[in-house]
Structure formats: C-alpha cells, structure tokens
Amino acid sequence: MRASQRARGEDVALVDSLLSADERRRSSGVRFDELRAEQKQLGKLIPKATGDEKAELLKKAGQLAADVKAADADRDAADAETQELLLQLGNLVHPDVPVGGEEDFVTLETHGTIRDFGGEGFEPKDHLELGQLLGAIDVERGAKVSGSRFYFLTGVGALLELALVNAAIAQATAAGFTPMLTPALVRPQSMAGTGFLGQASQDVYHLDKDDLYLVGTSEVALAAYHMDEIIDAERLPLRYAGFSPCFRREAGSHGKDTRGIFRVHQFDKVEMFSYVAPEDSRAEHQRLLDWEKQWLTSLELPFRVIDVASADLGSSAARKYDCEAWIPTQGKYRELTSTSDCTEFQSRRLSIRVRDGKQVKPLATLNGTLCAVPRTIVAILENHQQADGSVRIPEVLRPYLGGREVLEPVAK
Incomplete structure (x- = not known):
C-alpha cells in the first residue's frame, strides 16, 4: 500500500x-x-x-x-x-500500471485513419463553428441562461444526441447489459462509497439543504444499487447500462477547453457497470474495453487506447484504460471513453458481497463509459465534416435519424 x-x-x-x-x-x-x-x-x-x-x-x-x-x-x-x-486511501494500484502523472501514459494501440484535410483541399472547421452552421449548438444562449460551460443542443444537435444514446443502449443491450435510468441525486454514503468524496470532491456539486450530491457519472448510482446486499455467485456477472445527466464543477480546469462543448458542467452519458467475482475482474476489464472499441469503431472515428498512469487513475481505480479520439482542429487525441477496474475497493466501502457456497466475501466492480454525449458529438462533427460545412452521419446512427445520411447547414 x-x-x-x-x-x-x-x-x-x-x-x-x-x-x-x-x-x-x-x-x-x-x-x-x-x-x-x-x-x-x-x-x-x-x-x-x-x-x-x-x-x-x-x-x-x-x-x-x-x-x-x-x-x-x-x-x-x-x-x-x-x-x-x-476512506482517504486510494485503491491498490495494479503492478502493471505505468508510474507517473497525466502525460506518462502508455499507448497500447491505435485504430482508424486520420484524415488529411489538406489533401482534400479544405481547412477543417472546429465543432462549434460546424454546430452553429448546422443549427445544432448554441453556447451563447447557454451562457446567458446558466453561465459559462453550459449550452443548448438544438434541432439536429438534439436529434444527434438522442440517436447516440439510442444506438449506445442498443449495443449495450445486445451485449447483455440491463438498461437503467438512474437517479442524478444521491446520498453522501453513495458518493463516498464509490470514491468521489476524496480527491475528486472539488468537482462535485452538493445541495447543502438536502445533503444530496449531483452525480458526475451514473457509476455512482449503479455502484450503490446493491449497497448492503449479499449477491449469490450464480447471478454474476451483473451488467448494467445506465443513462443519466452528469454534473461536474470542472474546478481544476480554469482556462482549459473554454470553447464549445468539450468540457462542460452538465452532460448526458451512457455508462456500463459490472459486478463480477474478484478473480474475473481483469477479464471483465478487457471486455469493457472491447465494447468501447466496438462503439468508437462503429462511429468511424480514429482513436487510440492508452494505459493511464498511476497518478491519474482516480482513487477507486486499480487500473484504467482510456480511448481517445482524434480531434482534427486540435491536432491531438482527446479522451472520449474510459474504463476502470475498481477491484474490491467500492464493494468493501458499500458493503456489497457475494455468497459463494458457504463463503461470503466482497466482489469486484468495474465501469466503462460507452458514450459521453458532448465529446462524442465534437468528434463526429469534426471528423466527418465536408467542405461545404455539412457532416456525414456514420451508418450506425442513421436508423435513429430517420435514415438521414448527412446533416446540412441551415440558412442564417
């Protein structure tokens, strides 16, 4: 330790x-x-x-x-x-995790081809300019109504979110996950039990009058779903796909990603969550990563997979893999999905155990983002844009957009 x-x-x-x-x-x-x-x-x-x-x-x-x-x-x-x-101790770091800070990750694999916009004869627009051309994103009125880092998705922007959520839930359901609509407000023991009141507490919204917390991910509600329960081993693995609004103060991100909707205070997300026997957690972690890779591949996005370094894990993760999509106007990969093996860390704090014969012991929990909507919209708009400002829709989303193949700019 x-x-x-x-x-x-x-x-x-x-x-x-x-x-x-x-x-x-x-x-x-x-x-x-x-x-x-x-x-x-x-x-x-x-x-x-x-x-x-x-x-x-x-x-x-x-x-x-x-x-x-x-x-x-x-x-x-x-x-x-x-x-x-x-409660102040983080999870025991897996021995294979690269040691270091945010930039000390190890790239495990890359997927897809980065477009050469110069070779296609035009300069790519960023997601906000595209969103405004398409009548899809309105950050000015978001700031007027709620302040900085808030936004409206309008018209095809709102339809694109609904298409992404439906497609993500369809993939998760086909993989055997139970769809869940989860609470966005949770009690302190739920937040603390999942490890979000330690080093991550600065990014958490708290309602003092009610002593409730706004979740930054449905992982919190899904982890606490079986709090104080004993689960029979025959029921494992239990897999849930939660959809919820998510709220983050972004307290440590002053000056970072201030343009557009990449880093915002409120967003929607589809999250995978697994309960497994402790000895099965490493294999389940790889399965969650494979489902994330399947999702990003279906969206036809170039991305890479990184093994996150020890100081960037967060308190609950023993090991974490991030999938980072290429963002053309930034000229770099940015995190779109993340999957963490939390081993027994959360189950011990939340008193969730498994009964295997006569033995009762803590189980393992794991989580994996399938679709964080705003960042996914950013990646889709920028990677699939065309010279006239229109955006090609990946085939996987077309059934959820009435068969539409292209998002066209709207008249001013």
Whole structure:
C-alpha cells in the first residue's frame, strides 16, 4: 500500500497513520472486552455479598462502570479515526500500471485513419463553428441562461444526441447489459462509497439543504444499487447500462477547453457497470474495453487506447484504460471513453458481497463509459465534416435519424 500511495503521488505516511489508528482500535477493543467481562463477573458477586464486603464491591462496581464507559468511548474514537483514514486511501494500484502523472501514459494501440484535410483541399472547421452552421449548438444562449460551460443542443444537435444514446443502449443491450435510468441525486454514503468524496470532491456539486450530491457519472448510482446486499455467485456477472445527466464543477480546469462543448458542467452519458467475482475482474476489464472499441469503431472515428498512469487513475481505480479520439482542429487525441477496474475497493466501502457456497466475501466492480454525449458529438462533427460545412452521419446512427445520411447547414 505504501508503494501504491507513492505511485499515485499521494501521502505515504497515511498508511502508517492508519496502522497506528488500527492498533489503537484493536487494543482499545481488547481493553473494553476485558473490563466488560470483569464487570459481568462483579455483577454476579454483589448479590451474594453482605455488609462491608458488599459496600466495597459496589464502590468497585461504580469505578468499573466509569472505566467501561471510558474504554467504550476510546474504542469508538479509535474506530472512527481508523475509518476516516481508511476512506482517504486510494485503491491498490495494479503492478502493471505505468508510474507517473497525466502525460506518462502508455499507448497500447491505435485504430482508424486520420484524415488529411489538406489533401482534400479544405481547412477543417472546429465543432462549434460546424454546430452553429448546422443549427445544432448554441453556447451563447447557454451562457446567458446558466453561465459559462453550459449550452443548448438544438434541432439536429438534439436529434444527434438522442440517436447516440439510442444506438449506445442498443449495443449495450445486445451485449447483455440491463438498461437503467438512474437517479442524478444521491446520498453522501453513495458518493463516498464509490470514491468521489476524496480527491475528486472539488468537482462535485452538493445541495447543502438536502445533503444530496449531483452525480458526475451514473457509476455512482449503479455502484450503490446493491449497497448492503449479499449477491449469490450464480447471478454474476451483473451488467448494467445506465443513462443519466452528469454534473461536474470542472474546478481544476480554469482556462482549459473554454470553447464549445468539450468540457462542460452538465452532460448526458451512457455508462456500463459490472459486478463480477474478484478473480474475473481483469477479464471483465478487457471486455469493457472491447465494447468501447466496438462503439468508437462503429462511429468511424480514429482513436487510440492508452494505459493511464498511476497518478491519474482516480482513487477507486486499480487500473484504467482510456480511448481517445482524434480531434482534427486540435491536432491531438482527446479522451472520449474510459474504463476502470475498481477491484474490491467500492464493494468493501458499500458493503456489497457475494455468497459463494458457504463463503461470503466482497466482489469486484468495474465501469466503462460507452458514450459521453458532448465529446462524442465534437468528434463526429469534426471528423466527418465536408467542405461545404455539412457532416456525414456514420451508418450506425442513421436508423435513429430517420435514415438521414448527412446533416446540412441551415440558412442564417
């Protein structure tokens, strides 16, 4: 765990503080049990005693009651400290994860062909200019109504989102996922249990009056769906495809991606979520990645797969793969989907267990983005644009757009 903390770039001393607190928890628990046993034994002697002996025993019982109460308080305090420190620890990093920060990822594979717009004789427009030509994106009125990083999808923009969501859910359903419409507001224990109230808390919206959190991903609701439950091993794997609005403060992104809809405060997303036996988590992680690759390939987007470095994992992931699509006007790959193996990290915190014969133990949870709508729209508009400002629709989406093959610019 010390090595894992070091790889994450986080406080290694936290591990030693946790061990010390746990030792106090254990020793105070032993002390309480000893005093409680002594108190019970004394309780049996008092009724049989008389005179001075009984008076002495009653005096001792009074002192013992105070000691038991103090020991109980010490035990509770040590337990609370242990739990508080434990919640600050990230998941144990997988040994094959590349060590380092955001730029220290390893590229595992690339897919598709990057278009040569110069060879086609025109300069590509960015997604916002295209969105305005198509009557699909309105960020000016989004800012007027709600502030920066908000937007309207209008006309074909709204239809494109609905097509993406329907196509993504269709793929997930065909792969055996149960479609889910999930709550966007969750209780603190759901947010903390999934690992979003630690280092990620700065990006979380909180409703103080109700003590509820707006989710940044339906992963939170899907992970907490089986909170405090024991699941029979025969039911695994359980796979859900959740659709929900997502809310992120983007507190650490000042000045980044301020143009258009790539980085916004509110967006819709289709998320895959799996519950599996711990020994099956690595294989399930690869399956989630394969489904993401299938989705991006069906959208005819050039993309690469990266093995995310240790300090960029987030607290709940032991390992994470990102699929990054090529964005022509930025001249680089940008994250579109992500899949994380959270091993037993979330299930332990949410008390989700599997019963395998007579054994009851934590299970593994995994998540994978199938379609984060605004970023996917960005990639589609820029990669499939044509010289006249129109945008070709990938075949997989056409049945959900009434057979439409091209989005045409609208009159001003």
